[in-house]
Amino acid sequence: MLIAATLAVFVVMILAIIRGVVGPTLYDRILAVNMFGTKTVLLISLLGFVMGRPEFLDIAIVYALINFISVIGVLRYSDTNKFSHAPTENKSLKQEP
Amino acid sequence: MDVILNFTGALCLFIGCFLCISGGVGLLRFPDFYTRMHAVGVTDTLGAGMILIGLMFYSPDFLIFAKLVMILLLTLLVGPTTSHVLAKAAMRNGLMPALEKGDNSKEINSSN
Amino acid sequence: MVVAFAIIRMKDLFAVVMLLGIYGLLSASFFVAMDAVDVAFTEAAVGAGISTLLMLVVITMTGRTEKVTRHKPLLALLVIAITGALLIYGTLDMPYYGSADAPIHHHVAPRYINDSMQEVGIPNIVTSVLASYRAFDTFGEVVVIFTAGIGVLALLSVARRPEDSEDITALDDSMHEQNLVLRIITKILIPFILLFALYVQFHGDFGPGGGFQAGVIFAAAIILYAMIFGLSNARKVINQDFIQLITAVGVLFYGCVGLVSLFNGGNFFDYNVLSSDPIAGQHLGILLIEWGVGCTVASVMIIIFFNFAGRREMQKINNNNNNQESSS
Structure with a gap:
């Protein structure tokens, strides 16, 4: 059951990466990275149990904190002019590659 | 006793995985940023919580159990905060939700 | 690999920083899968956390999009391709991942593993x-x-x-x-x-x-x-x-x-x-x-x-x- 759970979390991480690469607006990508981070915390905890080394839980705690701080940092520094969208439409202003 | 513990743990893990996968599918299929964020925010926190509770049933000694409790508290505290901050920042920066036709003339109110 | 490719090709620097965060995390997951706990710890904390934050502060000062390069850097691409090919050729001779008769497992590492507990005690x-x-x-x-x-x-x-x-x-x-x-x-x-x-x-x-x-x-x-x-x-x-x-x-x-x-x-x-x-x-x-x-x-x-x-x-x-x- 643990291995099945690990595989399921891994599949969700791949889905999050797809949204992170595709996502049309910037905030989609921030959301994808946040979700990727939460799933990584779960993946590390599950892998710790699967491989029989419960020291991985320390890494999981660190990663949960770092994920939170990174998303807050991104949002804190996105208050400048260069990141705003046009106020009346639902598309973003930045150039798409 | 062991069988009951294993079974409950497996059940919690199963519920947690189902929630996480549905959150992931929702991330890909929903049409708009705010709906996606709703899907991810709810299922992320609850799915992570259920998976961690399921892992608690598998833990061999008390220190690991305590660490899992700490990770659970941290996730429950941090997950909804991130959703709230993300939505607030998106709203303030002008990303409008895709409402019904005819409602898009609402201006953003930046004093909240 | 996909993430690295996306990092190079995307012009929006903010998205690049996000993808760098994901890349750091993937490295940490590889280290976890290879059972190297301390390295994964350091990679998760530094590579995925602090580096992303510092790059973000820099980006808010420099602007969001990358400058369009006017010329195609073909010469640099050729040099990198040759160097990469030489490196891969060099690794063909190395022993398999984790094999028991690799040189690193013979000289210094067994002494550390065997004697560390008596000599240092942690x-x-x-x-x-x-x-x-x-x-x-x-x-x-x-x-x-x-x-x-x-x-x-x-x-x-x-x-x-x-x-x-x-x-x-x-x-x-x-x-x-x-x-x-x-x-x-x-x-x-x-x-x-x-x-x-x-x-x-x-x-x-x-x-x-x-x-x-x-x-x-x-x-x-x-x-x-x-x-x-x-x-x-x-x-x-x-x-x-x-x-x-x-x-x-x-x-x-x-x-x-x-x-x-x-x-x-x-x-x-x-x-x-x-x-x-x-x-x-x-x-x-x-x-x-x-x-x-x-x-x-x-x-x-x-x-x-x-x-x-x-x-x-x-x-x-x-x-x-x-x-x-x-x-x-």
């Missing part, structure tokens, strides 16, 4: 190799970090003029009443993060951890405080001169441990002579140098962040002054 072999067998290399690493901090200070140090302090507080970009939820959650979390940093520092003998990771976590807590409550408040809490002093003290502390063991008759960084019992001497030596490493790493990260963010504030103040001059 369960975590990575810490014993890092802090006791190879203490001199770790000294080099700490000096490198210290030099990076000095480099940032030399290039970016903002001379704070006292008459601009009113401007700085008027430009105070902390999130006040608009973000009550975030401020309260941060107030709850920061003591916990600091305590966890101390736990990782002192638990490095038994589990993953040690000085480097603890320093990074400590700096992350201070950076969180500075981001939410404003840079000027953070400067009042953590005085910049004090932090610069701590940086130097960390490196000095590390070197002094080596010197004390010289004075006591052993080699440089030989911990056996630090106390009456060799094992107790090893424990004491490892404790002291990990503390030195933690101090230096934490204070260098804080200095780098304060200087980057202070630079950005200076830029904003200059922009505001220019706007006021042009409009008045």
Whole structure:
């Protein structure tokens, strides 16, 4: 059951990466990275149990904190002019590659 | 006793995985940023919580159990905060939700 | 691979920073899968956390999109392709991953694995190799970090003029009443993060951890405080001169441990002579140098962040002054 759970979390991480690469607006990508981070915390905890080394839980705690701080940092520094969208439409202003 | 513990743990893990996968599918299929964020925010926190509770049933000694409790508290505290901050920042920066036709003339109110 | 390709091709720098965060995490997951716990710890904390934050502060100063390159760098591509091909050709001769007769498993590593418990007496072999067998290399690493901090200070140090302090507080970009939820959650979390940093520092003998990771976590807590409550408040809490002093003290502390063991008759960084019992001497030596490493790493990260963010504030103040001059 643990291995099945690990595989399921891994599949969700791949889905999050797809949204992170595709996502049309910037905030989609921030959301994808946040979700990727939460799933990584779960993946590390599950892998710790699967491989029989419960020291991985320390890494999981660190990663949960770092994920939170990174998303807050991104949002804190996105208050400048260069990141705003046009106020009346639902598309973003930045150039798409 | 062991069988009951294993079974409950497996059940919690199963519920947690189902929630996480549905959150992931929702991330890909929903049409708009705010709906996606709703899907991810709810299922992320609850799915992570259920998976961690399921892992608690598998833990061999008390220190690991305590660490899992700490990770659970941290996730429950941090997950909804991130959703709230993300939505607030998106709203303030002008990303409008895709409402019904005819409602898009609402201006953003930046004093909240 | 997909993530690396996407990083190179995308022009929007903000998205690139996000993808760099994902890339750092994937590396940490690989290290976890290969059962290397300390490396995964450090990669998760530094590569996915602090690097993303620092790159973000830089991006807010430089702008969001990359400059379009006018020429196709074909020559560089050719050089890289040839070098990559040569490297791959060189690895064809290496033994298989984890095979038992690889050279690294024969000479030095068995001695570390077999003798570490008797000679040093702590369960975590990575810490014993890092802090006791190879203490001199770790000294080099700490000096490198210290030099990076000095480099940032030399290039970016903002001379704070006292008459601009009113401007700085008027430009105070902390999130006040608009973000009550975030401020309260941060107030709850920061003591916990600091305590966890101390736990990782002192638990490095038994589990993953040690000085480097603890320093990074400590700096992350201070950076969180500075981001939410404003840079000027953070400067009042953590005085910049004090932090610069701590940086130097960390490196000095590390070197002094080596010197004390010289004075006591052993080699440089030989911990056996630090106390009456060799094992107790090893424990004491490892404790002291990990503390030195933690101090230096934490204070260098804080200095780098304060200087980057202070630079950005200076830029904003200059922009505001220019706007006021042009409009008045």
